[in-house]
Amino acid sequence: MVQLHENLEVLKDLDVNAYIISGDTPEEQSELYKALKEEYGKSLPFISDPELELIDKFGMKNEDVAYRGYGMLDSDGEVVFTKKNDHWGEQLAETMKEINDEYNKLSNE
Numbered sequence: 001m002v003q004l005h006e007n008l009e010v011l012k013d014l015d016v017n018a019y020i021i022s023g024d025t026p027e028e029q030s031e032l033y034k035a036l037k038e039e040y041g042k043s044l045p046f047i048s049d050p051e052l053e054l055i056d057k058f059g060m061k062n063e064d065v066a067y068r069g070y071g072m073l074d075s076d077g078e079v080v081f082t083k084k085n086d087h088w089g090e091q092l093a094e095t096m097k098e099i100n101d102e103y104n105k106l107s108n109e
Helices: 002-013 025-042 053-057 092-107
Strands: 020-022 046-048 068-073 079-084
Touching: 020 053, 025 092, 046 092, 079 092
Parallel strands: 020 046
Antiparallel strands: 068 079
C-alpha cells in the first residue's frame, strides 16, 4: 500500500494549504488525526464545520451530513472546483493528481 505521505508529496511544491473538513467535533477529529498519523506516519490538519457552512460553500452538503470528496478555494476564498467521490481516499494517487492539475489550471490563468 502506498503511504499517505508519499501521495501528499504531490502537494509539497504547490502554494496551498491542505485540510480535512468535516462536521465532526474537534474531539472526534483529534482521534481520527491521531489514527491517521499512527497508521500512515502523517495526517492533514482538520477543520471542524459542525454547522456545515464551509461544506455547503463547496456544494458538498447532503442534508445534515457532508458528501465525501474534495475541492479547492482560490486565494480570494472562491470555490475553484469540487468533486464528490466516496472513494477519494482509496484512489489517493488519482485524487492528488487531479488536485495538482486543477491547481496548475488556476496558476496558468
